[in-house]
Amino acid sequence: MIGENYIDLLRENILFKDLEEEKLQGFLTSFQEEVWPKNTCNITKTPTLFKFYIIAEGRVKIYRVDPESARELTLFLLKKNDVFDILCLLENCEHRVFYETLDEATLLSVPIETMREWIVKFPQINKSLLPYLGRQIRILEEYTSNVVLADISSRLARLILTNINKKSNKLELINDLSNDELANLIGSTRAVVNRHLQQFKKDGILKISRKKVEIKNLELLLKQAEKNHSSG
Amino acid sequence: MIGENYIDLLRENILFKDLEEEKLQGFLTSFQEEVWPKNTCNITKTPTLFKFYIIAEGRVKIYRVDPESARELTLFLLKKNDVFDILCLLENCEHRVFYETLDEATLLSVPIETMREWIVKFPQINKSLLPYLGRQIRILEEYTSNVVLADISSRLARLILTNINKKSNKLELINDLSNDELANLIGSTRAVVNRHLQQFKKDGILKISRKKVEIKNLELLLKQAEKNHSSG
DNA sequence: GAAGAAATACTACGTAAGTAGCACTAAATC
DNA sequence: GATTTAGTGCTACTTACGTAGTATTTCTTC
Numbered sequence: 001m002i003g004e005n006y007i008d009l010l011r012e013n014i015l016f017k018d019l020e021e022e023k024l025q026g027f028l029t030s031f032q033e034e035v036w037p038k039n040t041c042n043i044t045k046t047p048t049l050f051k052f053y054i055i056a057e058g059r060v061k062i063y064r065v066d067p068e069s070a071r072e073l074t075l076f077l078l079k080k081n082d083v084f085d086i087l088c089l090l091e092n093c094e095h096r097v098f099y100e101t102l103d104e105a106t107l108l109s110v111p112i113e114t115m116r117e118w119i120v121k122f123p124q125i126n127k128s129l130l131p132y133l134g135r136q137i138r139i140l141e142e143y144t145s146n147v148v149l150a151d152i153s154s155r156l157a158r159l160i161l162t163n164i165n166k167k168s169n170k171l172e173l174i175n176d177l178s179n180d181e182l183a184n185l186i187g188s189t190r191a192v193v194n195r196h197l198q199q200f201k202k203d204g205i206l207k208i209s210r211k212k213v214e215i216k217n218l219e220l221l222l223k224q225a226e227k228n229h230s231s232g
Numbered sequence: 233m234i235g236e237n238y239i240d241l242l243r244e245n246i247l248f249k250d251l252e253e254e255k256l257q258g259f260l261t262s263f264q265e266e267v268w269p270k271n272t273c274n275i276t277k278t279p280t281l282f283k284f285y286i287i288a289e290g291r292v293k294i295y296r297v298d299p300e301s302a303r304e305l306t307l308f309l310l311k312k313n314d315v316f317d318i319l320c321l322l323e324n325c326e327h328r329v330f331y332e333t334l335d336e337a338t339l340l341s342v343p344i345e346t347m348r349e350w351i352v353k354f355p356q357i358n359k360s361l362l363p364y365l366g367r368q369i370r371i372l373e374e375y376t377s378n379v380v381l382a383d384i385s386s387r388l389a390r391l392i393l394t395n396i397n398k399k400s401n402k403l404e405l406i407n408d409l410s411n412d413e414l415a416n417l418i419g420s421t422r423a424v425v426n427r428h429l430q431q432f433k434k435d436g437i438l439k440i441s442r443k444k445v446e447i448k449n450l451e452l453l454l455k456q457a458e459k460n461h462s463s464g
Numbered sequence: 465g466a467a468g469a470a471a472t473a474c475t476a477c478g479t480a481a482g483t484a485g486c487a488c489t490a491a492a493t494c
Numbered sequence: 495g496a497t498t499t500a501g502t503g504c505t506a507c508t509t510a511c512g513t514a515g516t517a518t519t520t521c522t523t524c
Contacts, residue, residue, distance in 0.1 A: 090366035134322030140372035148419035149298040187380035
């Protein structure tokens, strides 16, 4: 059972937003609040096979690791009101990925079987789920073609561009990440990302400080995102 | 309206398989049969925004192109009883990809709005759709991490391995593709794929002839799939 | 504010993959 | 069966990326 204050969260959630107020109230009893410390991987303790999570606060990355090279690839960087793990929810079999918090995170958990029942019972959830899955597919298609067809500087520029808040015009979600984490987000390595960040700095595109990226010249950044150095 | 003989197709289809016989019969009136010639891109003529397709015969690839380098990336290679475009179905906005037939293909089309209505009206379709979408997401996750974390020879070996028919032990679906098409499937180029195919041949792993790949040594192929040359 | 940890900046180097070009060959097409 | 086209095999070359190593800076925390 979680507090009333979480009603607002559910009301803004992509899966629950269309439900009537009284039903959301009823849901509160099924949720549990969990706090995960920063930089922890709770997969062994709390398998996503049994629980479905909504992020109330903090960031969680879903990532893969190549055991040989120890290289990481971040598949999704989840934030407030994102949910996981959608694949376990749909397929009831293990999703071979890791989860790790980038901040201290507050999560709402619900038994995954309960969530499955809700999808069947409440058409509104089901109806919201479909376009949500579509968006996931679209994001992954974009990711794959980016990695294959664009070079690192383009990918880095695009990563930054897609995380600019349209209203504040400021970088969000990834603005306080280390070079290492940025590299994981575009399928590269720390040293290479730093090399390109330095070049961006030289070119007057970005202002860089420790765990901080600021945009100085949006126009040039847009050009970098489009430019594919492999051709012309 | 299509012929009775397509009932068997629908009965085996991932989305329609759970529907009662009489309902499938009723569906027949909504479908149209279309034949697309080999190597054609029918996107402009028959936008997937308005129709939903089931493949009855032949192969269709969904791919992206980088306009600058003209390089292609095949996202999905669809075969009999696969459907497209699932993203247009879910999101009702343009899916920025191309479609092209690799063989002469026979397709069943249904107005996409009709398909949307069916999803709402028949829970069985909706229920089948969810794990189908999950599989798409899983495939794309695998694709992305492959491209980032594995080198070309591993990706080529894995591509071949995933297309071996478990029963016949023979290569299917991709066994008659050109080096060019194989390259598109792993995010590389013709010349590079050929280089590795030649090496596989030298190593006694494959037998290669024009538009034909045969497996000679499965064990060695499995080793290639696991080996990541970038480490060790 | 000293000591330690974490993140960054930079240099040097090796290499897989991409590109270009061309000869050769099988297979459509007329 | 002559001609064209598509696909393959191969050589030579270039380069962006990844790796390694190290110095430096910035934060943390005791």
